[in-house]
Amino acid sequence: MISPVWKVISSLLLMLVSCQIFAQAGDPAVPANPSGYLLLDKGLQYRVTKSINSMYDFDFVTAERDFAVIMYQYPEHPLPDFLMALGYWWRIEVDVTNTKFDKIFIQYLDRANEKAERMYKEDPKNKEAAFFLAAGYGFQGRLYSERKSWTKATWAGRNALKYMELSRGEEEFNPELLLGDALFNYFSVWIPENYPILKPVMALFPKGNKQLGLQQLETVASNAFYTRVEAQYFLFRLYASEEKRPYDALRISEYLHTKFPNNPYFHRSYARHLYTVGRWTESVEKSVEILDRIEQRQYGYESNSGRFAAFYVAEYNNRIGNKAEAKKYYLKTVAYGEESESQESGYYLHSLIQLGKMESESKNKELARKYFDQVKKYAKRKHPAHKEARDFIKKNKL
Incomplete structure (x- = not known):
């Protein structure tokens, strides 16, 4: 029964960590950046937001040109490699049965993880490094679960969970985590409801609140600057299937x-x-x-x-x-x-x-x-x- 277990878990991790990175990378209302974290650099946030919007509209040439500039400016930081991987994830998302982008997607994630690992070893209190490791392993777990590589998915999922916990607690990040919290609240309840065998696994997570999660998603979808798109993406999927709200x-x-x-x-x-x-x-x-x-x-x-x-x-x-x-x-x-x-x-x-x-x-x-x-x-x-x-x-x- 390991197959559905880690497919669902890795999918949950993907939703949590991917939405959190979008939240942190795109909101112009983030305060000053005393921590020095690149994700909280206001000028870079605007540039990343524009580039990711191009990516969403499948203008990968424009998006990746901008990502390459960021990579040139910050060669030792995981952000540009992660963004490049993200572009390939959207190519995969259109048809997850197509494997032709798997290799380059994993290569960019591996590079991002390696850079984040170096940052983390230099400073184990670096929340940004832990955050990128959670995101990188979360996406890897999602792809491996789609490919039914369950051993790899399990390994990636466990790493993502470990670093996701380590990435919490930074005061400046907290306002940007509502979307991730919303998804966690919803799916940490939904998963054991729909997969009872996963109840022992989900006991590793804090207790969620599905109705609160849906309300948080709606708040983000209505009021957020950049995370509105991510929240709406998940909302229309939930409204169409789980919540039976087709008009929404x-x-x-x-x-x-x-x-x-x-x-x-x-x-x-x-x-x-x-x-x-x-x-x-x-x-x-x-x-x-x-x-x-x-x-x-x-x-x-x-x-x-x-x-x-x-x-x-x-x-x-x-x-x-x-x-x-x-x-x-x-x-x-x-x-x-x-x-x-x-x-x-x-x-x-x-x-x-x-x-x-x-x-x-x-x-x-x-x-x-x-x-x-x-x-x-x-x-x-x-x-x-x-x-x-x-x-x-x-x-x-x-």
């Missing part, structure tokens, strides 16, 4: 897509939330934009986003009785699903079922049976799609 998820994803129109993750999330609340024509409009950008080879738009977008267009056309267009886009969904190796996803399986039904109606029983057999191949037996495929084959004698 839509409101936030619309804002993020408007602010960062070239971010494919925010783009497809907006299309998804439009579809969820029944604003289908608008969802189709955004989905067609995504598909057009894939055709134009716009950076970051790839098969995973295409699978989402094609499905929404297919479903809309199926609802209005335009079977030819529906079939066209169900086929696109299947093709994008195979390209992204997402054959176990719900959209892929549902598209195969719809295609099978269409071919059955057209008396193409051989092709219909082929689609249903694909569902049985990729869906687990207890999955609703597997049962639907079995029942349809039996009822229609395919």
Whole structure:
């Protein structure tokens, strides 16, 4: 059972430490910097904020040019290497099944960790060094858990936890930690609720308060200068899944897509939330934009986003009785699903079922049976799609 344990734990650590570094790097209201910590340098904060905004909008050329300047100015500090790693994390985030950025992502994190380790050895009371080590190991744990490298994920997660505790207690950092505290309050309760086996592990953490965590997230999302974006990112995910507040998820994803129109993750999330609340024509409009950008080879738009977008267009056309267009886009969904190796996803399986039904109606029983057999191949037996495929084959004698 170690797999889900450390996947969830490393994900939690990622959310805590990554949001804390954003909070510290971007708020212009931070007071004077008597500690000498680079994260609290007000001039650098403005520069980093602008650069990270470019990164969010998938303008990596601009962002990394700025990060390289910071690296030149502060060659022994972990911040610029960490920021470079962050840019590669967002490339991974769009499609976590794509491994082509793993190596360079880990290389930048290793460099940041090495520099932070040197700082920490020189001064074990250096909270900034401990903070970067927590962040670096937290991100490594997240990637290793995605890759099912559970031993590495466990090691990284334990290191992240150790340094996260050591990074606390600096007076000047405290106003910047609300987002991290909010996520901790929420997920330290959510994890044992959804994974009872993790209760002994979560006993290592202070006790949280899920409702307080959600309120803190909402406060940050409404009032923070830079961390507003991070808080909104997590809020729309929680509203859409755990909290069952689809209209709130839509409101936030619309804002993020408007602010960062070239971010494919925010783009497809907006299309998804439009579809969820029944604003289908608008969802189709955004989905067609995504598909057009894939055709134009716009950076970051790839098969995973295409699978989402094609499905929404297919479903809309199926609802209005335009079977030819529906079939066209169900086929696109299947093709994008195979390209992204997402054959176990719900959209892929549902598209195969719809295609099978269409071919059955057209008396193409051989092709219909082929689609249903694909569902049985990729869906687990207890999955609703597997049962639907079995029942349809039996009822229609395919």
